[in-house]
Amino acid sequence: MLFTVVDQARNDWLGAKVSAKDILVDKWATHQWLYFLNNMPEKLTQAQLAELDAAFALTQSHNNEIAHSWLLMSVNNWYEPAFPRLHEYLVSIGRNKLVKPLYKALSQTPEGKKMAQKAFAEAKDGYHR
Numbered sequence: 333m334l335f336t337v338v339d340q341a342r343n344d345w346l347g348a349k350v351s352a353k354d355i356l357v358d359k360w361a362t363h364q365w366l367y368f369l370n371n372m373p374e375k376l377t378q379a380q381l382a383e384l385d386a387a388f389a390l391t392q393s394h395n396n397e398i399a400h401s402w403l404l405m406s407v408n409n410w411y412e413p414a415f416p417r418l419h420e421y422l423v424s425i426g427r428n429k430l431v432k433p434l435y436k437a438l439s440q441t442p443e444g445k446k447m448a449q450k451a452f453a454e455a456k457d458g459y460h461r
Contacts, residue, residue, distance in 0.1 A: 334361070338368045346373070352387035362395055369401040374408065381411040391417045400430045407437040407444065415447065422451035426458050 341355045360368075369390075385391050390402040391414045403421055406414035418434065425431055435452065438444035 334364055335367050338364050339371075342368055342371065352383045355387070357388065362397060365395070365398045366401055369398070369405060372405065376405070376409050378409070378411065381406065381409055382413070385411075385413065390414075396421075396425060396427075396430060400425075400434070404433055404437055407434060410441075419447065419451050422448075423455040423458075431455075 338360070341350075341357075344350045345352055345355060357365075385402075390398070391406070393399040393402060399417070399421055403414060403418045405411070406418065422431055422434060435448050438448035
């Protein structure tokens, strides 16, 4: 039931039946947010990402798991407004499971590799091994 609501919300938004700001998320738990984000299509438009970010302040999420999913989506769709937060995240989070996928996604482009190298040089001593 909890994930059915999330599926419906995602499908309604993707189908342009509702705007992101009209999705009722105030009672969503972290797992529902992760399910919402992790089951989005691989490719989203810049307008779609901006709408989600404006509605839910995902770039500024204080939940590290939600931020990870959002930032990974941002890298995969090259959503530049999230990149300052991405750098901050990479240099402040030590958990390998949260940063490794971001580095891998960044490594797919020359621009991303430069971003990854800069963050890694700053953060490597704080990463868990």
